[in-house]
Structures are given as C-alpha cells and as structure tokens.
Amino acid sequence: MKPKITCPYCEKDIPVPANQITVRQSWKYAFFFVVLPPLLFFILTYKVVYFKPVLTEDLSVVDLSTAMNGMRFELRGVVENKSDNAWKSVMVEAEFFDQDGNFVDEAKASLSTQIKERSREHFKVRLIGLDKEALKLEPKVKLTGGYAD
Numbered sequence: 001m002k003p004k005i006t007c008p009y010c011e012k013d014i015p016v017p018a019n020q021i022t023v024r025q026s027w028k029y030a031f032f033f034v035v036l037p038p039l040l041f042f043i044l045t046y047k048v049v050y051f052k053p054v055l056t057e058d059l060s061v062v063d064l065s066t067a068m069n070g071m072r073f074e075l076r077g078v079v080e081n082k083s084d085n086a087w088k089s090v091m092v093e094a095e096f097f098d099q100d101g102n103f104v105d106e107a108k109a110s111l112s113t114q115i116k117e118r119s120r121e122h123f124k125v126r127l128i129g130l131d132k133e134a135l136k137l138e139p140k141v142k143l144t145g146g147y148a149d
Contacts, residue, residue: 090146
C-alpha cells in the first residue's frame, strides 16, 4: 500500500513518493545523538573549566631583596606555593618605580622548573646598565602565566 496524504482543501488522498516520507525516530535516537553528547562534554570539562586553580590564590612572592652585581641590578625573591597543586611555567614580572612613583623600567623572569606542592622556588630578575642609584628603586612584583598540573 502506497503512503498518502489528505489534502487540507479538497480532502482528497494524494499519493506521496517514497523518498519524501518522514521517518519518526524513537526516543533512543534522540537520547544517544541529541542529549548524550552535550551531557558527556559538560561532565568531562566541568572540573577543568569551573574548578581551575587560581595562580594568585596558590602562589605568593616572599623574601624580596635587591643588590647590584657590577652594572646589573638584581631583584631576588622566592615564590611560595601554599596549595596542593604543582605549578609550571610561572612568570615573575617586576616593575620598578622611583621615589616619586614614576615608572622607570620593567623586567620578567620565567621559572622553568616545576613548583611542587607546598614548596618554594627562588627567582632572580635583572636590569642591565644601571648604577648604584638603582638600589633606591621600588619594585612591584606580580605573578603571571603558569598552569597547574
């Protein structure tokens, strides 16, 4: 028996070609191909996206000191990890200001080693070509970049 559609105007039966028949899918099709993939994606990425560790909460800069080494001004310090997360590729950015608060220079240092859980890692930031007056500069240090394992 050929499928037919009833005309809404004249109420006659119209034969429909086989390739135009709509197939109704079951609830299983809807679940496995429409509902399940986004649900699995959300479950798998939930922890990574919503519970990602925050660099400024886990790490802090402590024990800052300055020194002149020839014509190089060196800022030394320690990055302290206060969390249960191990951190990699942490950048230390230092901005230097004079006594009036005017910006003088900036420098960066990359910590290539992993900062393990509840540990400390030393760093050194250098400015080259300065004289002894550089010891009066006020550094402002912040941590950038990095990711937790």
